[in-house]
Amino acid sequence: MPGGTHDDPELAAERAYLTDARAALRRMREHAEAQSADTAADWVSRQFLESLLDERVAALADRPDAPLFFGRMDGAPGPGVPGTLYIGRRHVHDGAEGRPLVLDWRAPVARAFYQAGPGDPLGWTRRRRFGFQGGALTAFEDEPLDGRALGPSAILTAEIERPRTGPMRDIVATIQPEQDALVRADLTVTVCVQGAPGTGKTAVGLHRAAYLLFAHRERLARSGVLIVGPNRAFLAYIAAVLPALGEVSVEQATVDDLLGAPAAAEDAATAALKGDARMADVLRRALWLHVRKPEDGLLVTRGVNRYRLADHEVREIAAALRGTVRYGNGRAMFAQRLAHQILVRMERRGEAPDDRVQDQVARSRPVKELLDRVWPKVTPEQVLYRLLSDADFLADAARGALDPAEQAALLWTKPYRSHRSAKWTRADRALLDELADLTERTPSLGHLVADEAQDLSPMQLRALGRRCANGSATVLGDLAQGTTPWSARSWKEVLEHLGQDGEVAELATGFRVPGTVLDFAARLLPHVAPGLAAPRSLRAGAGALAVRRVPDLAAAVARAAAEALERPGSVALIAPDAAVAGHAAALAAAGIARGVLGPDGAPDGTDARLLVVPATVAKGLEYDHVIVAEPAAIAAAEERGLARLYVVLTRAVSTLTVLHTGGLPAALAGRDVDAGGPGS
Incomplete structure (x- = not known):
């Protein structure tokens, strides 16, 4: 039952407990700040210890807008477990007694908060959820775990639907049982999540990273965890989630950050072939x-x-190594094996050479000259340059793999002067990474989280797979939101290219996107992902959708923006990339403050609540109120434009207003939904 009127003594007691917990956290932070690295034995150890202490202090930061705890479990399931447990974002203890005041949500015993239910209470008798406003505890709600069927939690619903401004928040207070099972999957398991819009797949990936760091701290501290997102705007949006959970050392990157930024563009067909x-x-x-x-x-x-080696002996040594090791290692091994055979001949003459002599022979001029003739040192750039500029060489390399037409499509029409002057495309960067790994092994991380993975080419997926070859991965995405020419059609293929044996789980229940909005966008599914079932939403969303045909788009956009700004929450105008500048200028002329979101995730120097967002940057982001301008133009702008439009239409958390001057795309055909404006 909901509880917590202003003079409720139990609510007052919970507030007092929160005050005590915050004081304890402050003491923990002060204790960490008082620690010194001066006791380290040397400079390197001191620097390492200082880094650890800095991370510890940052992890103990008390965010006033983030509740220290959000839930409570009552009725211990067995001996050794306290009768009452407070569940929060991090562990807090009483320094004097060592008594835990708040339990980290990732602790094994905290699993019951997410998994216990009337059918299986896991030994507990009651779950309590807390409502907060701006960091202040305002209410609580109790759920008896005695088998009684209860309605939906008002506090849980309010938290899910709460307007969002700024970057993405954590969801530790609202994790659902099916999400929790994915979050807590073992480190050795690669998890692949097919998630419809608003199902929380990105949050699952981030919270899984936080959970694995908690459960396998020492191992992952050595091998590392990496979050890979589709663009800088997306990474900026999710950047605050892990620090809010106390994890401040996880790296985040785009594929371009890992492989190198492109210096040139190319047509989609060639890029798809290279991928x-x-x-x-x-x-x-x-x-x-x-x-x-x-x-x-x-x-x-x-x-x-x-000392002489016959030509057939040299050929035998080269043949034994060719193709069985990495190219760079093979070159070094070839020199050493040649030198070893020379040492054998020296020993036959009664000499006693040692390893130093072998190294000297391996570096001698005759060996180096033979090495350069037989096994030359080459860079990935030299190999790819030759491949894309020499038709005969490409024909030899591609025999049986690519047909003549495909080979012709790969060749540069205007070759660069050398590999040093070549301008590499995004697809080329993945090929260079492949060649680099064929030459020298790519280091592997302990765990990699890849979001929007459906948009990666097979060669880009291979590049990511090399970076978790000795670890595991969390693969996130939605086949319906694939917007690249090489977008995946099945998760089985994605996992194969990654080199991982993974389990595919589907999240089809949306918590954020209103049902009316999701149903409207789902009209596109038969055209972009016919194998997927239409997602469903827990929120009916009555009145959340307005689709209007208007005579003056600029005036209608300005009017819709002004109306949206009267409501709480974030506002975005999503438009075709080519129209962004025009819309931004029109809004400014109408006296409406706005920012323009760039590909790096930063507005153009303004702090306006309304952002103009290019359609190609919108993936992975969400806003309370979304205005979509001219959906047909978004769909027509690229090969998989309908998939891009599906992405755009599902960014809204509270309301979606679709404005168009011409017709809607045929896939969206149907009557317009009038929410007070002119209909079609």
Whole structure:
């Protein structure tokens, strides 16, 4: 039952408990700040210890707008477990007695807060949820776990529907049982989440990273955790989630950050071909075509003695290594094996050479000259430059993998002067990364979280897979939101390209997007992802959708923006990329403050509550009130424009207003929904 009137003594007691917990957290932080790294034995150890202490102090920060605890469990399930547990974002204890005041939501015993229910209370008798406003405890709500069926939690519903401004928040207070099961999956398991809009798949990935760092702190502190997002705007949006959970050392990056930013653009068909998994075989052959068949033997002079290897012996050594090791390692091993055979001949003459002599022979001029002739040192840029500029070389490397038309499509029409002057595209960057790994092994992380993974090409997925080859991954996305020409059609293919055996789970129940909005956007599903069932929403969303045909788009946008700004929460005007500047200027002329969201996730220097968002930047973001201008133009702007439009239409948390001057895309055909404006 909801509780907590202003003079409720039980609510007063909970507020007092919160005050005590905050005081304890402050003492924990002060204790951490008082620690010194001066006791370290050397400068390196001191720097490392200082870094750890800084992270500890940052993790103990008390965010006044984030409740220290959000739930409570009563009725201990067994001996050794306190009868009452407060569940929060981090562990807080009483320094004097060591008594836990707040339990970290990731602790094993805290799992009951998310999983216990009337059917299986897990030994507990009651769950209490707390309502907060601006960090102040305002209410509580009790749920008996005795089998009685209760209605939906008002506090839980209010938290899910609460207007959001600024970056994404954590969802520790609202994690659902099916989400919790994914969050707490074992570190060794790669989890793939197919999530419809508003189902919380991104939050699941971030909270899974936080959980794994809690459960496997020492191991992941060594190997690392990486979050990979689709663009800088997305990373800026999610940047505050992990620090709010006490995790301040997790790296976040885009694919361009990992592989290198593109210096040139290319047409979609060529990019899709370069992103095809067949290119892995083409690149491997191209690299190993640089190893030539030895035509002569090796003669090494040591003092007055001469030692010779016959040409067939050199060929045997090269053949034994060719293609069985990485190219760079093979070159070094080839030199060492040649040197070893010279040492064998020295020993046969009664000499006693050691490893130092072998290294000297491996670095000698005759060996180096033979090495350069047979196994030349090449860079990934040199190999790819030759592949894209030399038709005969490409034909040799692509034989059996690409047909002549595909080979012709890959060749540069105007080759660069050299590999140093070449301007590499985004697709080229993934090919260079593949070649780099064929030359020297790519280091592996302990865990990688890849969001919007459906938009990555097979070659980009291979690049990410190398970075978790000895670890695991959390793969997040929605096949219906694939907007690239190479977008995945199945998660099985994605996992294969990653090199991971994963479990695919589907989140189909939306918590954030209103039902009317989701149903409208779902009209596009048969055209963009026919294999997916239409998502459902827990929120009916009556009155949340307005679709209007208007005679003057600029005036209608200004009017809709002004109306949205009268309501609480964030506001976004999402428009075709080419129309963003015009809409921003029109809003300014109408006296409406607005920012323009750039690809780096930062507005153009303003702090306006209304943002003009290019359609191609909207993925992964959400706003309370969304205005979509001219959906047909968004759909027509690119090959998978209907998928882009599906993304755009599902960014709204509270209301969606769709404005168009011409017709809607055929896939959205149907009567307009009039919410007070002119209908069609």
